[in-house]
Amino acid sequence: MIQKPERVFDRVREWQGLAGFVTPRRRTVVIPGATLGVVSGRRRQGKSFLLQALAEATDGMYFAATEATEAESLRLFTEALTRFTRQVVEIPFRDWNDAISYMFRAFSGRAVPLILDEFPFLCRASPALPSIIQRELGPGGSGGESVARLILCGSAMSVMGGLLSGQAPLRGRAGLELMIHPFRYRDAAEFWGVTDPRLAVLVHAIVGGTPAYRYEFTQGDVPESLDDFDSWVVRTVLNPQMPLFREARYLLAEESDIRDPALYHSVLAAIASGNATNGGIANYVGRRSDQITHPLTVLEDCALVRREPDLFRSGRARYRIVEPLITFYEAIMRRRWPELEIHRAETVWRAVRQTFQAQVVGPHFEALCRDFALDAGESVFGGQPAEIGAGVVPDPANRSQIEVDVVALAAQEPGRPRRILSLGEVKWGEVMGRHHLGRLARARELLEKKGYDTRDAVLTCYGGSGFSAELTAAADGDSRVALVGLDRLYG
Structure with a gap:
């Protein structure tokens, strides 16, 4: 088994899954040809960090796509292939048909991961790309001559979720389907270095288990104690100079399927305010129940909202926001945004702290207790x-x-x-x-x-x-x- 680097916190099962995909230890049947893996998860969960570590540990190739035209993406991909294989591509790729075929043949004797990160960016400019990969992995394709372990990764959940579903070209082709979730509440407390259980609940009610918020978004700032919690909120999540301040807005804006942000923010605000049923959300938003079915479905597909059925009443359900930071934004920040932008965080926080306890921490604590029951x-x-x-x-x-x-x-x-x-x-x-x-x-x-x-x-x-x-x-x-x-x- 490939050794997990010490810098990768937790993620033991995820690493085992990736390592087993790259170098399977036991096989009753030898499967020839290249294999496909799909890694997905919401943004900021450490997918790229994990896959970069895998590429380094296995001498594999890691390519992170950017928002670009097909021509530029092909050019950047060609440069990455050249650096990795140390072989110049003599004839420039005309399109992804040439690029994928060349990629598989370049790794005919090397069972290493070929990681295409931010794959939805490539699909946006080249919608036929999944079909091209499917063809090359199929009978007669260049993947049959290769032992490469192709890993597609992305954060656009609606896109990644559709890669292997229904009649999608790649359905049935993946040998690995790995979802990278936020840290669970105990692991999150350890990751943040918070040992006081009450403080751990308060911190988790705002930033959840998203790894990136620990260092990149708060500059490593952690509340020292319960007495420091209020000050920590003011100097991090309510501070316009910190990346965490606008993060909840960006999480929604980054989803390509969300075309009416005002409606979606209103739906999320309804849920954050305790209106968690279909009828309650519709009344809050001012729409008919059938008019919010699509927004709720999109939010579910984006893994921002979860539909939780009533276990005692068939057909009844409540909706819950999955990302705590969005709940905090909708319940606390959005209503006082103009004041927060002009650095009045202390005044705002004093005014909304009771709302935070009732509408944010209380429901969040319920969700943590259900997590406890799952493991008990x-x-x-x-x-x-x-x-x-x-x-x-x-x-x-x-x-x-x-x-x-x-x-x-x-x-x-x-x-x-x-x-x-x-x-x-x-x-x-x-x-x-x-x-x-x-x-x-x-x-x-x-x-x-x-x-x-x-x-x-x-x-x-x-x-x-x-x-x-x-x-x-x-x-x-x-x-x-x-x-x-x-x-x-x-x-």
């Missing part, structure tokens, strides 16, 4: 969850509804009721008490009547501000009650 497994719930989410339980007798923030379901077994492993309540800004446990118990009772298997369901309280003595006493010695505080969340 048998140690907490007595079984491995197959599905994690949230759900609403109707309570007709009390003419109300019970929102369950964290639901852990076991795998569905044919002919048997769906087993609930855990029902969870999440509170960030208040001490949790016995009444929170009572709500969960009522939800468990109602779900049992609806036909769910709740015999072993663990009632879990996730508290960002701790638990009352009464609740702590109730949980002691009861295997069907669990308390998850910040220390346990990050433990």
Whole structure:
């Protein structure tokens, strides 16, 4: 296995996948010819950094495309090939038909990665490029004479997602499909060097697990303590002189499928304000529900928004912004943008800090608790969850509804009721008490009547501000009650 460089933080599984694609250790059948890998992920996640490290470790070729015409891109690609192979291309490439054919033949005896980064830029100028690659990888193509490991990488999620889907030319051709995700919350805290769990939640609620924000976008500035957090927000994300200040706007502008930024910002603002259902978003934006279906689909394709189904009500769903920085921008910055641009960050932050706690940190903490539940497994719930989410339980007798923030379901077994492993309540800004446990118990009772298997369901309280003595006493010695505080969340 190719050794992962020390400068690459974490990304162990991603590196193993890339290394295994380049130099597979075990093969029952030898597959001749070049192979294709596709690496994708949202911007700033370290894809290029990872692939450059792979190219260096394997003596492979790395070419980063730019926004350019086809002629210029071919010229830059030719120069990169010449530098790498040390062989002059005697006849200039007329188009990508010549370039891809030459590339594969140039690596007929070298099983090394050939990385084409920012591949969507090339496709934009040359839409036929995926078809050309497909042909050369197919029977009779130049890829049959090569052992190259071609890796296509890009951040335009709508483009990269379409490369291998449906009737796309490259569908079925890839031997590697690798998605580079942001660091998960524990890894993000380690990456930022934040050891205080409460501070870790606050920082993650703004910058999430995006690696680039740690150094390139904040110049390595990390809050030293909880007391320094407010000052850190003012001097980084709310500072017009820092790259992080306009980043959320750029994330939306960089997506080619978004042609009406005003509408998309309004949709995101609706979600950030707590209007997470299709009807709620439509009312906030001032459009009919059917008029926001397309924007929501585009935002999902761009991996900026996620549709999360209600686990107890079929056909119901809520939308959640995936990138925390966009939530922070829409809920906090966008409304006060003129003031922030003239360096009034301290005044603005004092005015919106409560909004930050309620609309940003609270919902974000819920998402972190669902991540915790996904990993908790048998140690907490007595079984491995197959599905994690949230759900609403109707309570007709009390003419109300019970929102369950964290639901852990076991795998569905044919002919048997769906087993609930855990029902969870999440509170960030208040001490949790016995009444929170009572709500969960009522939800468990109602779900049992609806036909769910709740015999072993663990009632879990996730508290960002701790638990009352009464609740702590109730949980002691009861295997069907669990308390998850910040220390346990990050433990």
